[in-house]
Amino acid sequence: MQEMDLYRHTDTVNKLLARYGVRFGIYKNNEFREQLFPFDAIPRMIGKQEFEYLEKGLKQRVMALNLFIRDIYGEKKIIRDRIIPEEFIYAGSGYLAQCEGVCPPKGIYAHISGIDLVQGKNGEWYILEDNLRVPSGASYPMIAREFCRRSSPQTFKDNHIEDNRNYADLLRRTLDHVNTGGHTVILTPGRYNAAYFEHSYLAEKTGAHLVTGSDLIVEGDRLYFLDYSGRREPVGAVYRRISDDYLDPMNFRRESLIGIPHIYDIYRKGNVALLNAPGNGVADDKGIYYFVPKMISYYLGEEPILQNAPTYLPYYEDDMKYVLEKFDSLVLKDVAEAGGYGVVFGSKMTKQQKEDFIALLKKEPRRFIAQEVIDFCDLDIMEGDTRVPRKADLRAFVLMGEEPMVWKSGLTRFSRDPDSFIVNSSQGGGFKDTWVLSQ
Amino acid sequence: MKVLHFAYNMSLKFDAPVEKHRFTLKCKPRSGERQEITWITANVYPNEFLSNAEDSFGNSCIYGYTERKHDHFSVNVIGTARTGLAPWETAGETHRIGMFRYQTPYTMPGPHIKKFAERFSFGEDTPSFEKARAFMTELYSTFEYAQGVTRIQTTAEEAMALGKGVCQDYSHIMLSLCRMQNIPARYVVGMLMGEGASHAWVEVYDKGRWFALDPTNNLVVDDQHIRISIGRDYADCTINQGVFVGEANQTQTISVLVREIG
Structure with missing residues (x-):
C-alpha cells in the first residue's frame, strides 16, 4: 500500500478528536476514568465487490435475528420445532418475560445492530458477535472521517471512497420509520456513560433531542418531553442508550433512577417506539450465537452467506468431548459477559487455572461457548514512524428501517498490544476508519 | 362451586407529604376457566392519571401517576366471583x-x-x-x-x-x-x-x-x-408497586374480606 499524505496527519486528527471530546469512559476498580480512543490513520479498505458480499450477508443475518426475536416473544415455533433448546432462551440473561406478547411498532426488534466480524488470513470473513442491545461505535469513524477530510482533502480526491457521513441519515430514517407520532429523542444515562460522546454527536447529527430520564414523563398513555419552559411535547420515538434493566423502574429494575417510570407500559400499548426494542438481547447472547446460522435456514429458508467462527457448545456431549480434547487451541467465552470480559484462551492458562476452569465447565456447561482461535488477518498501524501489524476486527452497522440498510463504513478496532487478540475499546484498543471503495 | 363476595383494601399513610407518585397495581382478579368475576369495581385515590393494562402474564394492571402532594394513598377493589368452576x-x-x-x-x-x-x-x-x-x-x-x-x-x-x-x-x-x-x-x-x-x-x-x-x-x-x-x-405479582418523591415513612394497611353469598 502506498504511503498517503493522510498518514502524516495522524497527530492532527488525534488532537482534534481529543478537543471534540471523543473519549471513552471506563470504570475500573470503581473509579471513573476517561481515556482517549486512539485513532490510527491507516484505513481498513474493503473493495466494492467484497463489501457487496458482506452487505448481503449482514442483511440476511439481521433479518433472521429480527424474526427470531419476534418468534420468541410470540409463537415460539423455533422452540417447538426443537431447533434451539428451550433453556438457551429462558435461562439466558437476555430473555425478558415482560416482553412476552408485546409487538413493537412495525414489528422491529433490532433496529440498530453492531455486527462484529473478523477476516481470516484465508480472506474469509467470520461473524464473531451480534450486538443488538445498545451497540455503540458508529460516531467514531464518522467524526474521524470528517477530520481526515479536513486534514488531507487530497486523499479523498485521489481515492474513490464511499462517503460515510450519511450514517445520521440512515439512523434518522430508521427512527422515523417506527415513530408513532411526536418528537424523536436520544436517551442517555448521562455524561458518565462510556459512550456519552456518541449520544451527543448522534443527537446533533440527526436533529433529535438529547435527553436524560428526567426530561421525559409518562402521563396517561403518552410519553412527553419536558422542554426548557416546562411544556410537554409528545414523543414518538426514543433511541435509548440505556439498557433494558434501567429503562423503567416500574417494569424492570426497581432501583433504577435513570429510567422513566411506566414508559414500558405505554410502549406495550404501541404509543411510543423504543429503539432498540427491550428484550432483544435474547438474540445476542453468546449461547444463542451458535444457533444463528440455523435461524437463517429456519426462518428464511436460505443458506447463511456469512459464517460464524467455528463454535462449540459444551452443552452438547460431542462438543464437550471436542472442547476437552482441543482445550489448548480454543478460546472460551462466558456467555454472560461482554466487552472483552470473560474471554480466556486455553493456551494461556496455567495448569491449575485449566483444572479449575474445566471443573467449572463441567458443572455449568451452558455457561460457556468455545471457539477455534481464528488466525485473523492483521492490519498495519503506525507506531511512531514504523508500521506494525496488529489484530483488528470490524463492527458493521445494520439499520432496520423499511428495508435493512448496511452502513458503507464501520468501526475497525485494533489491539495495541501485539500479543492480544482482544480489541475492545474498554480494554484499551484503538480504532481506524473503514473505507468502502466505490469502484 | 361458590359465589364469593370480595373486598380488597390497601391504604398507605405517609407521615410527611409525598409527590410525583407513580404506581402499578395488580389487584383485579380476572375471569378464567376456574373462576368468573361477575362484577368488579376498583377505586384508586388520589388518581390524576389512571390507565388500565394487561401484563405479559395476562394479569390486569392499573397504573397511574399523581403529581400533587398527598399523604394518603388507597386502593379498593370489590366484586363478586363464582369460584371452583373447574378442577384445573x-x-x-x-x-x-x-x-x-x-x-x-x-x-x-x-x-x-x-x-x-x-x-x-x-x-x-x-x-x-x-x-x-x-x-x-x-x-x-x-x-x-x-x-x-x-x-x-x-x-x-x-x-x-x-x-x-x-x-x-x-x-x-x-x-x-x-x-x-x-x-x-x-x-x-x-x-x-x-x-x-x-x-x-x-x-x-x-x-x-x-x-x-x-x-x-x-x-x-x-x-x-x-x-x-x-x-x-x-x-x-407484586400487588402494589410505587415510587414517589418525598422523605416520608409509610404505613401500609391491607384488609381483605371474602365471604360466601350463594
Whole structure:
C-alpha cells in the first residue's frame, strides 16, 4: 500500500478528536476514568465487490435475528420445532418475560445492530458477535472521517471512497420509520456513560433531542418531553442508550433512577417506539450465537452467506468431548459477559487455572461457548514512524428501517498490544476508519 | 362451586407529604376457566392519571401517576366471583410455558432446599401433580407458619434455612422444588375465604393442565380461593408497586374480606 499524505496527519486528527471530546469512559476498580480512543490513520479498505458480499450477508443475518426475536416473544415455533433448546432462551440473561406478547411498532426488534466480524488470513470473513442491545461505535469513524477530510482533502480526491457521513441519515430514517407520532429523542444515562460522546454527536447529527430520564414523563398513555419552559411535547420515538434493566423502574429494575417510570407500559400499548426494542438481547447472547446460522435456514429458508467462527457448545456431549480434547487451541467465552470480559484462551492458562476452569465447565456447561482461535488477518498501524501489524476486527452497522440498510463504513478496532487478540475499546484498543471503495 | 363476595383494601399513610407518585397495581382478579368475576369495581385515590393494562402474564394492571402532594394513598377493589368452576386450568402449548420451568432469584435452590429435596424419591411414572402434592404435604408438616420472621425480599432458600415463614415463603419453596424436578410451576397471588390479607399459592403444570395447590394450608385449591395474578415468582405479582418523591415513612394497611353469598 502506498504511503498517503493522510498518514502524516495522524497527530492532527488525534488532537482534534481529543478537543471534540471523543473519549471513552471506563470504570475500573470503581473509579471513573476517561481515556482517549486512539485513532490510527491507516484505513481498513474493503473493495466494492467484497463489501457487496458482506452487505448481503449482514442483511440476511439481521433479518433472521429480527424474526427470531419476534418468534420468541410470540409463537415460539423455533422452540417447538426443537431447533434451539428451550433453556438457551429462558435461562439466558437476555430473555425478558415482560416482553412476552408485546409487538413493537412495525414489528422491529433490532433496529440498530453492531455486527462484529473478523477476516481470516484465508480472506474469509467470520461473524464473531451480534450486538443488538445498545451497540455503540458508529460516531467514531464518522467524526474521524470528517477530520481526515479536513486534514488531507487530497486523499479523498485521489481515492474513490464511499462517503460515510450519511450514517445520521440512515439512523434518522430508521427512527422515523417506527415513530408513532411526536418528537424523536436520544436517551442517555448521562455524561458518565462510556459512550456519552456518541449520544451527543448522534443527537446533533440527526436533529433529535438529547435527553436524560428526567426530561421525559409518562402521563396517561403518552410519553412527553419536558422542554426548557416546562411544556410537554409528545414523543414518538426514543433511541435509548440505556439498557433494558434501567429503562423503567416500574417494569424492570426497581432501583433504577435513570429510567422513566411506566414508559414500558405505554410502549406495550404501541404509543411510543423504543429503539432498540427491550428484550432483544435474547438474540445476542453468546449461547444463542451458535444457533444463528440455523435461524437463517429456519426462518428464511436460505443458506447463511456469512459464517460464524467455528463454535462449540459444551452443552452438547460431542462438543464437550471436542472442547476437552482441543482445550489448548480454543478460546472460551462466558456467555454472560461482554466487552472483552470473560474471554480466556486455553493456551494461556496455567495448569491449575485449566483444572479449575474445566471443573467449572463441567458443572455449568451452558455457561460457556468455545471457539477455534481464528488466525485473523492483521492490519498495519503506525507506531511512531514504523508500521506494525496488529489484530483488528470490524463492527458493521445494520439499520432496520423499511428495508435493512448496511452502513458503507464501520468501526475497525485494533489491539495495541501485539500479543492480544482482544480489541475492545474498554480494554484499551484503538480504532481506524473503514473505507468502502466505490469502484 | 361458590359465589364469593370480595373486598380488597390497601391504604398507605405517609407521615410527611409525598409527590410525583407513580404506581402499578395488580389487584383485579380476572375471569378464567376456574373462576368468573361477575362484577368488579376498583377505586384508586388520589388518581390524576389512571390507565388500565394487561401484563405479559395476562394479569390486569392499573397504573397511574399523581403529581400533587398527598399523604394518603388507597386502593379498593370489590366484586363478586363464582369460584371452583373447574378442577384445573387448561394450559397453552407446552413450548409456551417453558418460562415457568426455570428458577428465578427468589426460587434458586441452595444447600437447604437441596437437602430438603433429598427426602423425596419418585418413580419414573409419578405424575408431576403427585410429586408436587408430596412436596406440599412434607413442607406443610416441616415448615412452621410464622409472621414477622421473613420479609418480602426473602428468598426460598433463606426461608428454608429459617424453617419458618408465611404464604409467600411456602410458595417460593414449592416453586423451587417443582422446578428442580423440571416441573413448570407458577406463583399465584389471590384471596382466600377467612384470610384477612392477600394470600399466595402455586400452580403446577401436569399434562397440559395447571393444578393449584395451597402449601400454606396443605390443600388442593377448590372454591375458596380467588386468583388475582400469576407469575414466575412474587416479583411478577407484586400487588402494589410505587415510587414517589418525598422523605416520608409509610404505613401500609391491607384488609381483605371474602365471604360466601350463594
